[in-house]
Amino acid sequence: MIRTVMDFKFVLRLLEANQFENEVVEYKKNNKDFIVLGKNISALPNTAALLGIDKAYIIFGIEDGTLNIVGTNFKPKQEKKGNEELESWLHKVLKPNIEFKIHEITEKEIRLVVFEIEATKISPIKFEEKAYIRIGSNRKELDKYPEKEKKLWQVLSGFSFENEIAKSNLNIQDIYDLLDYSKCFDMLDISYDNYSSDEYIIEKLIEHGLVKNLNDSFAITNLGAILFAKDLTKFKGLNRKRIRFIRYQGKNKIHTLEELEGRKGYAIGFQGLISYIMQYVPKNEVIENAIRKDTTLYPEIAIRELVANAIIHQDFTINGRNPMIEMYSDRIEITNNGKSLIDIKRLIDMPSKSRNDKLANLMRIMGICEERGSGVDKVIDSVEAYQLPAPDFINNEDYFQAILFSHMPLEDMTKQDRIRATYQHCCLKWASREAMTNASLRARFKIGDKQHSKASKIISDTLEAGLIKQQDPENKSTKHVKYVPFFV
Known part of the structure; x- marks a missing residue:
């Protein structure tokens, strides 16, 4: 969006270009009807989007009809609606989040107020749950004009951050x-x-x-x-789109050990960010082929893929929360704005859907993320190789969160932890054109070969949860039963 300097000369240029009120410019002398103001702030950005215009304006201090510059005594930043400041009230009753600026301009004792309103980008702006539009200089309810409503949605669906x-x-x-x-x-x-x-x-x-x-x-x-x-x-x-990394002492947010907010663009800062995170991941000493070696508590590839996903799939239109990586003593939480466009039960097998196709494409070209899919299969595979609990995925209305857990004995896992791990293991097998078995699940949990019943109980719980099913329902044998995800 091209930035403008809002001064008296700019208002004069607006007046010269708009000799009459129209779809995107409203003139007022004063204002005391805040309901009308709210309806206008709904109608103007909706109409601007429909017409492909970046901004709309309400100018106070102009005499409608004559366009004489008479000044105004309207002081929006001092006004209140009930006990609430006017600007705050407007943001509350206008949905979704709308970008508007209030400019107060004084020239030779003539005072003007300009509401500069960005065209809506995602969905029609509603005032108190009702969307409005302008037909010429008249404000109308959008749902009374279905063809314009349809066209507006078509325009908005093509918006690209x-x-x-x-x-x-x-x-x-x-x-x-x-x-x-x-x-x-x-x-x-x-x-x-x-x-x-x-x-x-x-x-x-x-x-x-x-x-x-x-x-x-x-x-x-x-x-x-x-x-x-x-x-x-x-x-x-x-x-506010910069990535934040916060490291805490213990399992909660009470004591912060470190906080970093990135400054570089995602592509040029990505590898440095991953290296920075990994330096704080605890290391374990293991013996492999009689040689001692250090291995990290979490697989780097899992962190890399989940951070890349958070970057690519975030909803840039949601304000107020940075992409976030939070490290606790027992887990890492990676959060981004916007719910997942894919059902979280299908993250492993479904093709990736992105809100930001160009961003995702360039990230793939640069080798930062998966060529196809979401990379969650790599996350699950690496987690299983490290014998870690299954990651959890939380899909909220306005954010998505992935959680990696540190090592936990099977006995300490909750029933839900075991079911989640079993389902993810089954999905991973299916993605490889294989099926889950009692033996493969025992290997996943490091259950001894003689403890079939322990694995069978976990499988039974997962069947009961409706997340897996027998590959061959007609197989009556209790041995060599194969299982597939519920969606197969």
């Missing part, structure tokens, strides 16, 4: 200062022919969707910044 502009009005040197283009070229394996040519470098950055040419200047896209920024704090809209 990656294509949005993170920083604009840039020259070539600005691009070089903000993006680590040399590492970008290395990681994307871009030819070094004519490497010293500014024209060649910018052409390749544009080709990969990292930069846009806006005729008289350049702009860095969200995709370019989020992957290759030298410092994400230089991009205001992406500051």
Whole structure:
């Protein structure tokens, strides 16, 4: 989104370009009806999105009809709705989260107030559960115009966070200062022919969707910044997308040992982040072929895949929470905004779905994440090799969380822990075109060969939970029974 300087001259240009109220510009002298204001803040961004316009405006201090600049006594930042500040109340009753700014401008004792409202990007903005739209300069309920509602949803379904502009009005040197283009070229394996040519470098950055040419200047896209920024704090809209790593003492959040918030773009900072995490993962000494060697408590590949997943599959439209990696004495929790687009019971076998296709594609090209799928099969496979409890996956309404657990004896696992591990083991077998057996589950849990009944009890519990089934229901033999996931 191109940034604008909101001053008196900008308002004059708006007035000159919009001689009458229209779909995206509303003029008012004063305001005391906050309900009408809320309905207008619903209608304007919905209409702007429908028309492909970046922003809409409500300007107070303009006489409707004559367009005379008369000034206003409306002071929105001092107003209250009941006991609540007006701006706070508006954010509460307008859903989903809407971006608007309130500008108060004074020129030669004439005071203007401008509400600058971003076009909606994900779904129609509702005021008190009702969406509005503008037909000309008139506000209407959106559901009374089904064709416009249908078209609005079609427009919104094509929104791409990656294509949005993170920083604009840039020259070539600005691009070089903000993006680590040399590492970008290395990681994307871009030819070094004519490497010293500014024209060649910018052409390749544009080709990969990292930069846009806006005729008289350049702009860095969200995709370019989020992957290759030298410092994400230089991009205001992406500051809360930086990855946070927090290490705690013990099993809760009471005592924080360390906290780090990354500054580099995801691509150029990824390997450094993984190395940083791994230095705090405890090590165990094992003897292999009569040689002592250190092995980490958690497999690096599991951490790598889950962090990559959190980056790729996050919902960038949700504000207020960074992608988070939290390390406790007995587990690691990796959390990202946005629920999984895949049922968590099908994470191992289902093809990956991403909200951010361009981001995911470039991450795959750079070898940071899986070529196909979610990489969860690698996570489960490595967890089984390390004889760890099954990871847990939590799919909340606005976030997804993956949890890796440290070693735990089978006797200390809960019934749900055992069922989850059995189901994941069965899915992993199925992904390899095999079936789970009592023997394979004993190997998974390191249960002795003579303890068939212990494995049988866990299988029985998982059958009862409806997560697995016999591959051949007609097989009446209790020996050599094979099991497959419930969805087969």
